[in-house]
Structures are given as C-alpha cells and as structure tokens.
Amino acid sequence: MENHDREHFSALGCPSSVTWTNDISKMFTQTDISHMKTKGIDLGDYRSVSINAVAIYSRVKSGSMPPPGSGEDRWTADMVNLFGCWIQQNTPE
Secondary structure: OOOOOOOHHHOOOOOOOOOOOHHHHHOOOOOHHHHHHOOOOOOOOOOHHHHHHHHHHHHHHHHHOOOOOOOOOOOOHHHHHHHHHHHHOOOOH
C-alpha cells in the first residue's frame, strides 16, 4: 500500500471547504457500509471514517476499495481527490 503522508495531502488542489456532512458521507453506498462493517469499519459513521481516513484513501486510490466484483463502481479521480482534501482539512464534520 502506498504511503500517504502530510506532504502528499498538502499538495492536493482542494475546494475551500470539504465536510463529512456535505460531501464525504454521500460517497459511501449502503453496500460499501454493509461490507466494511464486517471488517470493523463503519463507513456510515463520521468517527470511524475519520479514524481510518488515510487507510480508506489508500484503498480507494489504488482501486482495491470497493473490491472488484462487489458490483460497486470504483471511485473517480475527483472523488478520490475530494476525500484526500477532506483529510488535508483535518476531516471536518
């Protein structure tokens, strides 16, 4: 898995404000949420996603999440960037 450090996130071009409520929570489908709950991460919960944000980012960026064959579409580059921007901005709720 690629290492994403502070420098990586600060280099992203971001909109002025990205929040869990307005942007990030809508990016996870019910299928995503159900699947990851079995792995101990609740993608429907702000705190859980915030704590696991860098690991989630690494997986959506690499294309390993959502898993191939799940029926879910891979995230677009814009979605991955927006999630990275949320991390850059300290995962505001």
